[in-house]
Amino acid sequence: MQLERQDYGEAILITVNEPRIDAAVAIQFKDRLRELAGDSPARVVLDLKKVEFLDSSGLGAVVAAMKYLGSDRKLELAGLTKTVEKVFRLTRMDTVFKIHNNTGEALAGLAHVA
Amino acid sequence: MSHEGPVPQSDGLTRLSIDATSDAVRTALAEACGIWASQAADPDLCAAAEQVLAEVLNNVVEHAQAGKSDGTVLLDTAVRGGKVHCAVLDDGVELPDLQLPPGHRAVIGDDLHSLPEGGFGWFMIRAMTHSLSYDRANGWNHLEFSIIHNKSA
Secondary structure: OOEEEEEEOOEEEEEEOOOEEOOOOHHHHHHHHHHHHOOOOOEEEEEOOOOOEEOHHHHHHHHHHHHHHOOOOEEEEEOOOHHHHHHHHHOOHHHOOEEEOOHHHHOOOOOOEO | OOOOOOEEOOOOOEEEEEOOOHHHHHHHHHHHHHHHHHOOOOHHHHHHHHHHHHHHHHHHHHHHOOOOOOOOEEEEEEEEOOEEEEEEEEOOOOOHHHOOOOOOOOOOOOOHHHOOOOOOHHHHHHHHOOEEEEEEEOOEEEEEEEEEOOOOO
């Protein structure tokens, strides 16, 4: 499960470098995200622009990640492809997450911390 | 059961034999998408059909075939009249009460910790299929469905 973290001060960006979040990898996705976001600041932006396919197991894993962060931190989504956006819309999970068109929008005004 | 790849059937359907694992489901979905594209289904229809078939096959692997090591899962599929047709057969446990689950949309409350992490599958199947039927005969589940363009697009 290829996830990459970059720090932006009050936010971190986690890029999913996988074409699919499905039943075959949902548990690895959940575990890896917890590892990367364990010490995160208040905002965690998940970049999904490379994800072409998300099934209900993958959706459940994204929701689980949101719950893991607790009420003081937020999981936000960016770069949803057409098929992934449809899954969020159909299940109304698009009402639960803050969804940005892209990471530029999500991280506007923040500088990358090396 | 070993994976054999697509086998054309006499009635114009193509049959895939699928092992009851989530990795085999991935492979089968890629093969099914190839079949639909070769039968002139457009990319949006293929994407919708892949979504539904993924939910159906995951259910079979995780429920009907759970704990079986030698189960058989078959997919017969074709594009006809602008619809993707699929029949999924498996020799696992029957659906509860021999009925399709109602597939209500998961309820989203205000409380973070009560957010649903599952129960989306049957809702998505029902919302995205044009027709859907289930039959149990001689120890086999037979789930048949079709997908048309733009259903709940």
